[in-house]
Amino acid sequence: MNCKKLAGLLLLSASITASRLPASPHSAAAFKKLLSLAGEWEGKDEHGMIAKTSFKAMASNTAVLETLAASGMDEMISLYSVDQDSIALVHYCPTNNQPRMKATPDRDDFKELTFEFQGAGNLKSPTEGHQHRLVIHIEDANHITETWTWRQNDKDTLMVFHLARK
Numbered sequence: 001m002n003c004k005k006l007a008g009l010l011l012l013s014a015s016i017t018a019s020r021l022p023a024s025p026h027s028a029a030a031f032k033k034l035l036s037l038a039g040e041w042e043g044k045d046e047h048g049m050i051a052k053t054s055f056k057a058m059a060s061n062t063a064v065l066e067t068l069a070a071s072g073m074d075e076m077i078s079l080y081s082v083d084q085d086s087i088a089l090v091h092y093c094p095t096n097n098q099p100r101m102k103a104t105p106d107r108d109d110f111k112e113l114t115f116e117f118q119g120a121g122n123l124k125s126p127t128e129g130h131q132h133r134l135v136i137h138i139e140d141a142n143h144i145t146e147t148w149t150w151r152q153n154d155k156d157t158l159m160v161f162h163l164a165r166k
Contacts, residue, residue, distance in 0.1 A: 024085040029108035031082045033138060034064045041144065043163035045070060051161045053146075068146075070161065078134075089115050091131050097122040099131045112137045117151075127153050141165070 037055040045051050049071035056065045064080040074094035081088050089101040101115035115134040123130055129152035137145040142165040150157045 026105040026108055027082050027085050027087055030087050030103065030105040030110065030113060031064075031080070033110075034080050034087065034113075035061060036141070037064070037138075037144065040166040041163040042166055043161060045162075046158075046160040051163065053161070053163055068161070070159070087113065087115070089134065091134075093131060095129055097128070097130050099123070101131075101134060111139070132156065 034055070035057050038057050040052070040054050042050070042052045051068070051070045053066055053068040056067075057063075058065050058079075062081060066078045066080070068076045068078070070076075076091065076093055078089055078091045083102065086102045086104040089103070091099045091101065093099065098121035100118045100120060102118050103113045103115045105113065113136045115136075117130075117132045120130055129150060131148055132151035133149035133156075135147040137147070139145065144163050146161045146163065148159040148161075150159060
């Protein structure tokens with residue numbers, strides 16, 4: 001077997017093995033908690049303006065789709081899925097960029113998931129405006145707070161949404 005064929009076989013084998021890696025117990029528990037958010041939510045932002053969001057389990061419960069509508073803003077969607085030891089998030093923003101974030105839970109009994117920026121599609125420069133961080137605080141089965149961090153020109157602006165299940 002020549003070197004090119006062997007390298008190709010090793011690469012194929014590694015990619016198949018990597019795609020079958022199971023979720024860690026912590027990421028599986030975190031994703032289960034995200035799945036439990038399925039349904040309609042409404043509340044207010046930090047300025048008292050109306051905000052609504054919905055969570056929907058997708059693709060045989062392997063992804064969660066969130067649709068967030070805040071007063072005065074175009075609708076935004078985020079897609080959550082398990083990525084081995086983490087929860088991956090891709091955010092589809094009205095500014096036409098797609099930030100990718102990741103939360104890596106370190107225990108099962110958490111109240112907060114913190115998603116950190118990993119990169120973005122359609123982002124010409126890191127100083128261009130984009131969602132850079134998301135913290136989901138799960139107060140109880142019927143109350144959550146989402147704190148989004150918008151970063152532009154190295155300056156962060158928080159957007160906080162206090163939401164209750166409908």
